[in-house]
Amino acid sequence: MKNRKGFALGLLFSLAIISTDGLAQNYRSEHHTFTLETVATGLRHPWSIAFLPDNEILISERSGILRRMVDGRLLSDPVSGLPDITASGQGGLLDLALHPDFAVNRWLYFSYSHGNAQGLTTRVARGRYESGELTNVEIVFEALPRLPGGRHFGSRLTFDPQGYLYVTVGDRGQETRAQQLDSHMGTTVRLHDDGRVPQDNPFVGQSGARPEIFTYGNRNGQGLFTHPLTGDIWQNEHGPRGGDEVNIIRAGLNYGWPKVTYGINYNGTPITDLTEAEGIEPPLLHWTPSIAPADMTYYNGTVFPEWQGDIFVGALVGQKVQRLRFAGTELVEQEDLLTQFNARIRDIQTGPDGTLWLITDEPNGRLIRLMPI
Ligand SMILES: [Ca+2]
Numbered sequence: 001m002k003n004r005k006g007f008a009l010g011l012l013f014s015l016a017i018i019s020t021d022g023l024a025q026n027y028r029s030e031h032h033t034f035t036l037e038t039v040a041t042g043l044r045h046p047w048s049i050a051f052l053p054d055n056e057i058l059i060s061e062r063s064g065i066l067r068r069m070v071d072g073r074l075l076s077d078p079v080s081g082l083p084d085i086t087a088s089g090q091g092g093l094l095d096l097a098l099h100p101d102f103a104v105n106r107w108l109y110f111s112y113s114h115g116n117a118q119g120l121t122t123r124v125a126r127g128r129y130e131s132g133e134l135t136n137v138e139i140v141f142e143a144l145p146r147l148p149g150g151r152h153f154g155s156r157l158t159f160d161p162q163g164y165l166y167v168t169v170g171d172r173g174q175e176t177r178a179q180q181l182d183s184h185m186g187t188t189v190r191l192h193d194d195g196r197v198p199q200d201n202p203f204v205g206q207s208g209a210r211p212e213i214f215t216y217g218n219r220n221g222q223g224l225f226t227h228p229l230t231g232d233i234w235q236n237e238h239g240p241r242g243g244d245e246v247n248i249i250r251a252g253l254n255y256g257w258p259k260v261t262y263g264i265n266y267n268g269t270p271i272t273d274l275t276e277a278e279g280i281e282p283p284l285l286h287w288t289p290s291i292a293p294a295d296m297t298y299y300n301g302t303v304f305p306e307w308q309g310d311i312f313v314g315a316l317v318g319q320k321v322q323r324l325r326f327a328g329t330e331l332v333e334q335e336d337l338l339t340q341f342n343a344r345i346r347d348i349q350t351g352p353d354g355t356l357w358l359i360t361d362e363p364n365g366r367l368i369r370l371m372p373i
Pocket of ligand 1: 217245255256257260261281282283
């Protein structure tokens with residue numbers, strides 16, 4: 001009896017998993033029908049995916065581990081040579097980005113939180129990556145000042161067509177700092193690939209301003225990509241309760257936080273009456289209520305031809321993927337995908353194979369691929 005009961009329960013349990021993770025089904029959407037393929041499981045709160053040449057994938061885990069997939073197999077040995085990382089609250093090992101000339105120089109960039117006696121902050125470092133090993137690791141950026149608390153580190157990375165590196169830095173929960181140019185909190189910064197400040201950055205030479213700042217008034221940017229056709233830097237950021245945004249990041253502009261927002265405080269009290277103001281760049285779109293947008297990707301693959309040029313956003317609280325279609329800067333189409341999937345989506349990327357890849361923010365996180373039918 002016991003054995004039979006145990007067997008029956010086990011069977012029910014596996015059936016339940018199939019029906020809740022949705023992998024057994026086909027997903028219909030406006031333009032394509034697709035299915036999901038689990039590529040890897042057992043990732044602990046993965047944060048970012050990076051596709052390397054030679055069929056290798058790197059995946060960051062927030063706890064400070066960098067995992068490798070080689071020829072489709074997740075290796076148990078992590079990458080060696082990472083610096084000291086402080087995994088605290090929302091911090092840890094965060095985004096990954098390859099230098100535009102990675103194939104030649106092997107520079108892998110990564111963002112992470114770092115703590116010392118003065119507090120915590122966001123750092124960006126790079127190291128030369130080869131066969132599971134990072135060497136020549138050097139810090140290219142450190143957000144200042146250091147602050148207490150474990151919230152809003154940012155920190156997505158992208159390179160523009162000229163090779164400049166952009167980093168989103170969250171407000172660290174001290175919202176008024178996002179309007180102060182003497183602090184990196186609540187900004188996007190722009191750097192040379194080695195961390196030097198480009199002399200054409202908008203606040204270079206302005207007294208009291210940190211010269212790395214490119215834009216400000218950004219609450220906590222969690223999504224970033226460089227548009228392959230226009231070269232523009234597209235960003236999304238978390239609002240408080242409501243007021244998540246998509247913006248195009250342009251030199252010197254103020255994106256408003258916390259003077260102007262569609263959001264309110266978590267306790268329901270207002271932050272400001274203003275949803276727009278002179279001198280404040282309005283978002284291209286805002287999500288109210290919030291979906292908590294994580295990374296987003298511009299789809300330019302050929303596997304899903306009707307999606308070419310669309311933007312896919314992974315949602316944490318929203319537990320879905322949102323497809324956006326813009327004509328220039330005007331939103332013309334919006335569709336929710338994977339609403340029955342019931343998982344927080346932390347990163348979404350177009351793979352070199354032209355399919356869409358995503359990771360789920362879970363203790364047993366998954367790497368999943370959207371496949372055409
Ligand atoms: Ca804004």
